[in-house]
Amino acid sequence: MHTQNVNTAASESSKTWVKTPESIYFTRKTAALAELAQIEGDMMAYCALQRLGIENEDLHESAYIPLIAHDRIDVLAAMGGIDSSAVYEMVSAVDALINEMDPTLSPDALPSLNALRAAAREQKAQCLADIQESLKPFSVDVRGQMEYREEYSSYGETYWTESSMHLGRTWTITEALELAKATWVKGEWNPREDGECYYDEESGRDLGPVSFSPSLIVICDEKGKTVLTGNAADLSWNEHVIDPAEIERIKAAQEKLLDKARFESGWDNYETARQLRTEAENSGKGIVDSAWQGHADVTAALASFVHPDLEHPDEERDAVDYEALLTNSV
Known part of the structure; x- marks a missing residue:
């Protein structure tokens, strides 16, 4: 009985997880949100240590994390992913932490949820079109x-x-x-x-x-x-x-031409080197x-x-x- 259930599940799974623009978009958005949530947790820890006057051991990471967080918000917005109250609440919290750690990164106020929602439809449509093209x-x-x-x-x-x-x-x-x-x-x-x-x-x-x-x-x-x-x-x-011997002959001749091209480049004869590379490609x-x-x-x-x-x-x-x-x- 368990074996039958497993087989059925496997069959349904193979049909369910077919790559579509929508499924890929959902996966990317979920990954972006999960990463942003992790970044928010790291930033909260850094800010808490700073308020307590405790020096962070990894100064390099704490210096760059506001920049990374700012970039991830831009990525999420570009894909039309800031389209709900829950997402906007998290993005707003991260934006506040960015301003606390490095006010120069985000001098402009975060757009309202209504403004982001208005732009999200077109941005998501473009993102789906790009994914469709990549498939x-x-x-x-x-x-x-x-x-x-x-x-x-x-x-x-x-x-x-x-x-x-x-x-x-x-x-x-x-x-x-x-x-x-x-x-x-x-x-x-x-x-x-x-x-x-x-x-x-x-x-x-x-x-x-x-x-x-x-x-x-x-x-x-x-x-x-x-x-x-x-x-x-x-x-x-x-x-x-398609003849293996002919392919080997051509590849050997190409390698000789490329060797000559490298030699000419070493002597700053760039045009000669370019012509040799072109000859190798054409052959x-x-x-x-x-x-x-x-x-x-x-x-x-x-x-x-x-x-x-x-x-x-x-x-x-x-x-x-x-x-x-x-x-x-x-």
Whole structure:
């Protein structure tokens, strides 16, 4: 009888604990509240010792704990987690302890519960959307060269450095190919993230990226294993190299090129080193993780993929509406 109950419970448990945005959000919020409660207890102990004139043995921890507490309140607020009287009561108590230990950290008054509740709905919705995006198993990134302004230049000089752009995540490889196609068709390789501030107060300048020159499209699975690569210049996909001997030969050649690149970097020949690293990367375009070599899902996705030039040979690319696809991937 006990065995039957255990089996039934195990079966129900496996169905109950399926990852959903809501379950992950609940877990994160619970963890954040538990951590904040622990921090509150630590701060109460430090404040009590201070009032009694007893020197705390761990001065380093007591000095930083108000900063940690302030950060955890910000995290909880950002996820829309301060939405009930009970949570607000604990946050208010922690905020009071922060002001007692270090008044400079929280000079502004804590917003009212009504104000936090009003913002919580939108913040929670955004948090759930971000979690939903993170659950998608395939990521699409583009490697290339990022252009930045010289930090201390007065003449607007720029420099280039190796970097990458994240296009988004998808549920299937087919969707990943379509996401890459949508970005390629629009030709909008904008490296600046929406809502991100790139202004540096110390220098008084915008130190964010200026432009991005794409080179290699890389599709990876949820474990970061390479599934497929493509060329950003013409949106062609690289055939998998599956012969073990050929893979070993390519990897050996890559290592020699990387050794040369390290040597050139040691002599400050950075551009030569960059070119050697690019050559090494390009030579291994067809090498993917062994789990995906010749995989049926990759083969099927490539078979169904239609290049934009074949899809609309007589139309301008800008006339094709890929806006919805780009929006759905983010």
